Amino acid sequence: MDKKLGLPSAIATGVGLIVATSCLMSLGQGASILGTGFIITMILACLINILTALSLAELNALMPNLTGGLAQYTLAGMGPFVTILTMVGGYLVCQAIAGTVECAMFGNAINSVFDTGVPSWVFSVAMVAILIFANLMGVDIFAKIQNVVAYVLIGSLIVMGVIGTIGLGSGDIVEQPMNLAGSVTDTFGLLGLAFFLFIGCEFVIPIAKNIKNERRNVPLGMVLSLVIILIMQILLVVGMSRYTPYEELGADPSPHIFYGTALLGKFGSYWMILVSALAVVSTVNSAMSSFSFMCAGMAKINLLPSFFLKKNKRGAFYVGILVIGLIEIVVNAIGLSTSDSLIFMINVAIVFWMVSYVISNINVVIFRKKLPKAPRTFKVPFGPVLPIIAAIGTAFMIWNISDNPADRIKIFIIDGVIFVVLGIYSVIWCKVRVKRPLFKAIPIHEVMAMENDAYLAAHKKADK
Amino acid sequence: MEVSKIEVITSMNKLSGLKRALSKLGVTGMTVIQAIGCGVQKGTYEYVTEQNEEMELLPKQYIMVVVENEIVDKVVDVIKKELYTGHIGDGKIFISPISGIVRVRTGEEGMEALK
Numbered sequence: 134m135d136k137k138l139g140l141p142s143a144i145a146t147g148v149g150l151i152v153a154t155s156c157l158m159s160l161g162q163g164a165s166i167l168g169t170g171f172i173i174t175m176i177l178a179c180l181i182n183i184l185t186a187l188s189l190a191e192l193n194a195l196m197p198n199l200t201g202g203l204a205q206y207t208l209a210g211m212g213p214f215v216t217i218l219t220m221v222g223g224y225l226v227c228q229a230i231a232g233t234v235e236c237a238m239f240g241n242a243i244n245s246v247f248d249t250g251v252p253s254w255v256f257s258v259a260m261v262a263i264l265i266f267a268n269l270m271g272v273d274i275f276a277k278i279q280n281v282v283a284y285v286l287i288g289s290l291i292v293m294g295v296i297g298t299i300g301l302g303s304g305d306i307v308e309q310p311m312n313l314a315g316s317v318t319d320t321f322g323l324l325g326l327a328f329f330l331f332i333g334c335e336f337v338i339p340i341a342k343n344i345k346n347e348r349r350n351v352p353l354g355m356v357l358s359l360v361i362i363l364i365m366q367i368l369l370v371v372g373m374s375r376y377t378p379y380e381e382l383g384a385d386p387s388p389h390i391f392y393g394t395a396l397l398g399k400f401g402s403y404w405m406i407l408v409s410a411l412a413v414v415s416t417v418n419s420a421m422s423s424f425s426f427m428c429a430g431m432a433k434i435n436l437l438p439s440f441f442l443k444k445n446k447r448g449a450f451y452v453g454i455l456v457i458g459l460i461e462i463v464v465n466a467i468g469l470s471t472s473d474s475l476i477f478m479i480n481v482a483i484v485f486w487m488v489s490y491v492i493s494n495i496n497v498v499i500f501r502k503k504l505p506k507a508p509r510t511f512k513v514p515f516g517p518v519l520p521i522i523a524a525i526g527t528a529f530m531i532w533n534i535s536d537n538p539a540d541r542i543k544i545f546i547i548d549g550v551i552f553v554v555l556g557i558y559s560v561i562w563c564k565v566r567v568k569r570p571l572f573k574a575i576p577i578h579e580v581m582a583m584e585n586d587a588y589l590a591a592h593k594k595a596d597k
Numbered sequence: 598m599e600v601s602k603i604e605v606i607t608s609m610n611k612l613s614g615l616k617r618a619l620s621k622l623g624v625t626g627m628t629v630i631q632a633i634g635c636g637v638q639k640g641t642y643e644y645v646t647e648q649n650e651e652m653e654l655l656p657k658q659y660i661m662v663v664v665e666n667e668i669v670d671k672v673v674d675v676i677k678k679e680l681y682t683g684h685i686g687d688g689k690i691f692i693s694p695i696s697g698i699v700r701v702r703t704g705e706e707g708m709e710a711l712k
Binding site: 195196197198348507508509510577578579581582583585587588591592 | 642643644645646674677678681682683684685
């Protein structure tokens with residue numbers, strides 16, 4: 134295949150994939166609690182994520198072109214139990230929750246501008262139903278415009294941030310202190326929330342093989358994407374602290390639209406709703422499709438039941454699409470429109486995501502020890518120091534998942550229960566299907582072989 | 598003489614990237630031969646469960662370059678990185694000393710014949 138994408142395309146794709154409108158909810162919450170002090174929290178979270186991005190680039194260099202991504206790295210690094218627990222179960226649960234929150238943002242966005250009188254969840258469920266249908270039909274309705282939509286969203290947010298920062302908005306500037314953080318500890322308390330603003334750089338890895346000078350451009354593209362997002366969000370926080378009263382900002386389920394209105398009146402709200410509604414639909418659509426592919430990828434390496442590999446006549450992995458679609462519909466239908474419940478759900482979900490990042494960083498250290506001489510087209514500098522810092526930093530963010538101690542305990546209990554359930558599934562699945570020792574790593578060449586469609590069929594035949 | 602021969606046996610792809618990378622390093626020539634062969638896996642495909650009892654010879658390419666000793670490590674490093682996929686069949690690299698070189702057209706010998 135011709136390598137066509139240069140560094141700018143890699144950055145654009147990275148930025149487009151990392152930013153989701155639900156991030157704006159976290160941003161609004163963070164700004165409402167700490168004001169511009171939240172910028173320190175964001176910088177810390179961004180730095181830790183940059184280190185993780187470098188680790189992921191090294192793992193990709195060691196095991197290139199894998200569809201299951203993080204799961205396969207862990208399978209080769211730590212064996213099937215940890216893989217199923219954190220990467221298959223945890224990561225998929227997290228994707229399902231994050232996708233659900235994104236759907237809820239759609240309904241909220243519509244109701245925050247148009248007073249429809251219809252509950253927000255109705256719009257969310259209708260959108261999911263249409264996207265399930267489109268995905269089952271094998272139609273990618275956003276294939277052509279997905280990136281454009283993401284760039285327009287980011288461009289709009291940057292413009293909005295700049296207008297707010299330099300005070301050019303038509304709305305009134307609010308008299309309130311810019312910074313609400315009294316100490317460094319205050320800024321640490323929201324690290325978990327800030328983490329959500331920068332997750333998803335691993336989604337750049339599947340396009341790595343289409344990028345020119347992959348060795349340089351993949352890690353650089355991921356890092357620059359994160360930096361651009363950080364700059365955009367810093368501008369927005371400054372703008373929000375000037376134009377939006379903190380209390381109302383924190384309570385609003387669509388803070389980006391609230392900010393747009395405060396900044397530019399009705400025009401601002403229409404601008405934001407148009408852009409963000411398109412972005413939400415596009416994100417949920419691609420998340421639905423990638424969820425089904427991820428499940429299929431994991432079924433291919435025998436970590437999930439093989440029915441996830443079933444395709445319908447249109448070539449879509451319909452089981453995965455239906456599973457994620459139904460989760461999104463049910464959770465939205467039972468009520469999920471307040472910003473508090475959305476933030477709580479985000480926090481519950483990202484603990485899994487953070488755990489998968491911690492494990493990925495540890496994987497880098499394991500492979501450095503196991504295969505010190507294997508050629509790596511990209512290697513994180515300074516030995517194992519940076520991956521270790523990234524792992525500790527991410528663990529620290531998990532500990533600071535919420536600034537409210539009661540919420541933190543609740544989050545840990547919910548996540549703990551989910552982990553126990555996944556642990557039981559993991560042990561049973563390892564014994565019954567994988568038939569390998571729980572903690573024995575599978576050699577890299579075998580994990581790479583599992584990519585071949587014939588692997589599962591050949592091994593099933595041998596089992597019989 | 599301070600010259601070494603680097604021989605590579607690898608699967609039938611990745612040649613153009615390798616050629617480009619070696620040119621960048623200043624390697625002045627290379628020889629590529631289409632071959633058949635197998636390694637320790639006896640030609641077993643990576644996805645099957647049992648190893649072949651008898652060797653099965655698969656399409657391979659044999660690449661040979663001769664370079665000065667001082668760039669051998671660099672060249673080997675580039676070859677390793679270019680050929681690496683993590684899959685079985687990425688290949689092997691053999692390095693051996695060269696005792697003499699002659700350019701037939703001019704009769705030049707030793708390092709002169711290589712430049």
